[in-house]
Amino acid sequence: DGSRLPLVITPDGTALVEPEDAELAARVGLATTPTADFYDLVVVGGGPAGLGAAVYGASEGLRTVLVERSATGGQAGQSSRIENYLGFPDGVSGSQLTERARRQAARFGAEILTAREVTGLEVNGAARTVLFSDGSAVSAHSVILATGVSYRQLDAPGLAGLTGCGVFYGSALTEASACQGHNVYIVGGANSAGQAALYLARGAKSVTLLVRGPSLSASMSHYLVQQIEDAPNVFVRTGTVLDAAHGSEHLEQLTLRDVASGHTELVDAHWLFVFIGAAPLTGWLEGTVLRDGRGFIMAGPDLTPDGRPPADWDLDRPPYHLETNVPGVFVAGDARSESAKRVASAVGEGAMAVMLVHRYLEQS
Ligand SMILES: Cc1cc2nc3c(=O)[nH]c(=O)nc-3n(C[C@H](O)[C@H](O)[C@H](O)COP(=O)(O)OP(=O)(O)OC[C@H]3O[C@@H](n4cnc5c(N)ncnc54)[C@H](O)[C@@H]3O)c2cc1C
Structure with missing residues (x-):
């Protein structure tokens, strides 16, 4: 009835309701238990x-x-x-x-x-x-x-389902060629986010850094802050957080929120990279x-x-x-x-x- 998902139906017709990973893996023929002690x-x-x-x-x-x-x-x-x-x-x-x-x-x-x-x-x-x-x-x-x-996950509605479909965690710079000519958003204010912004800006139409804090200088090396200031197509939105991601098969839009005023805004976005640390x-x-x-x-x-x-x-x-x-x-x-x-x-x-x-x- 749609209330207990996911439902997996195996080739022999067995219905698995909300199966654990291990149960599913075993059903599709993957080994889950050692054969020896x-x-x-x-x-x-x-x-x-x-x-x-x-x-x-x-x-x-x-x-x-x-x-x-x-x-x-x-x-x-x-x-x-x-x-x-x-x-x-x-x-x-x-x-x-x-x-x-x-x-x-x-x-x-x-x-x-x-x-x-x-x-x-x-x-x-x-x-x-x-x-x-x-x-x-x-x-x-x-x-x-x-x-x-494991890259720390950003907790905002819509993000989990779009991971890999326009939303990427960590050093996903291999996606750079796909971003050519597009508007790219990056969450994070540390060096990894700054390096990614400059790298992606070589081909992207624009790159916007979303930073929760009031400035980049507290979290990013001075040389990177300067390079970002000099880059014509890199923009920094301080005091801004991501509230939600939208899209069916691929990321289409983001809801951004101004921390101080609470004002929200819907922006078109096909690419989002999240650099909020790895543990x-x-x-x-x-x-x-x-x-x-x-x-x-x-x-x-x-x-x-x-x-x-x-x-x-x-x-x-x-x-x-x-x-x-x-x-x-x-x-x-x-x-x-x-x-x-x-x-x-x-x-x-x-x-x-x-x-x-x-x-x-x-x-x-
Ligand atoms: C999107 C992306 C693109 C990248 N591109 C490049 C690139 O172009 N070139 C490059 O050189 N590097 C790249 N990197 C970095 C590179 O992928 C990593 O350095 C590399 O994968 C590290 O390998 P690893 O085996 O040490 O760890 P991981 O790849 O992190 O693998 C660790 C595995 O251990 C499993 N695991 C963790 N805890 C447990 C547990 N308790 N029990 C059982 N299993 C567990 C995890 O599920 C995972 O499968 C990229 C990284 C990302 C995220």
């Missing part, structure tokens, strides 16, 4: 770093299981065109790149579980155990944390794995700034380069403190972490 390697996260780790781990003979909370691909999977990944001179769509990686990992024998969120990590002697939200668990000799970052969502590692002040996972030399190993470290050697304060638990990609935030570096760190897993297994 114990592995050589558990990879947490199915973005470029996790997929890289799964490809190298499985191809080098490690019994590998990858656990992804939604679908594989990560942030890269949302990118319409990755232009700077080695070997693709004409660019490659992020979903194509990561889908190929998923198939490659599976072909080498990695188990890939989707719609399974990891919510805890335990050390049980030599075993490293990751816990799932339903209370089940899987253990291994080693773990690679490749959970990336690594690593709260579930609290008490086990050390993180920096912003929640990014610390590893290797960052754990020994004064030459001394971290507290409770009981091995004769210092942590390997991508190893956390828990021996045998490694980190790769955007989730790592001070990481490069690039597809190539995430894949590279996934491969390197596997090399270090081998070294760890040989010595333990």
Whole structure:
């Protein structure tokens, strides 16, 4: 009757009312439960770093299981065109790149579980155990944390349904060519928003920055503020927030609100980029794995700034380069403190972490 949605009808006619992701994934043939109790390697996260780790781990003979909370691909999977990944001179769509990686990992024998969120990590002697939200668990000799970052979502009516259809989070600069000649809006007043505004202004008709605060200078570097002032087609609306997004198949209009007066205005807009910060969502590692002040996972030399190993470290050697304060638990990609935030570096760190897993297994 339309009140309990979504409704999914499977090919055999079964009706699933408001199914959980895991139930839906299982019904469409995706693996959601591990086939074994114990592995050589558990990879947490199915973005470029996790997929890289799964490809190298499985191809080098490690019994590998990858656990992804939604679908594989990560942030890269949302990118319409990755232009700077080695070997693709004409660019490659992020979903194509990561889908190929998923198939490659599976072909080498990695188990890939989707719609399974990891919510805890335990050390049980030599075993490293990751816990799932339903209370089940899987253990291994080693773990690679490749959970990336999640862009903070803007909470305004209409936005969620238009994400990917004119509304983008984070460094979606690959969309720039599609914005040629259009009016573009950007939410955010920090450097990432400023850089994106200047980049998009090269081709867009106009770029308007929507900033909640009274000026840009408190949140953005001086050089960027100056460049924005000098750019003829970049405009700044301070004291302005986004109230709603409108459109059926693609973004069409935005409702903007003046914070001081409460006055609202409807503007035509086909492109909206949101730059309100990214967070690594690593709260579930609290008490086990050390993180920096912003929640990014610390590893290797960052754990020994004064030459001394971290507290409770009981091995004769210092942590390997991508190893956390828990021996045998490694980190790769955007989730790592001070990481490069690039597809190539995430894949590279996934491969390197596997090399270090081998070294760890040989010595333990
Ligand atoms: C729109 C967009 C365009 C981009 N374009 C480019 C580009 O052109 N070139 C470039 O080099 N870089 C680009 N980037 C950056 C690049 O995509 C990232 O640096 C890269 O994806 C990082 O990979 P990752 O595997 O470390 O993390 P992510 O890609 O963030 O993947 C992490 C994965 O872990 C999963 N996960 C998180 N927590 C859990 C948990 N508890 N349990 C299970 N799974 C979990 C997430 O669901 C996600 O799938 C772009 C980013 C975006 C958003």
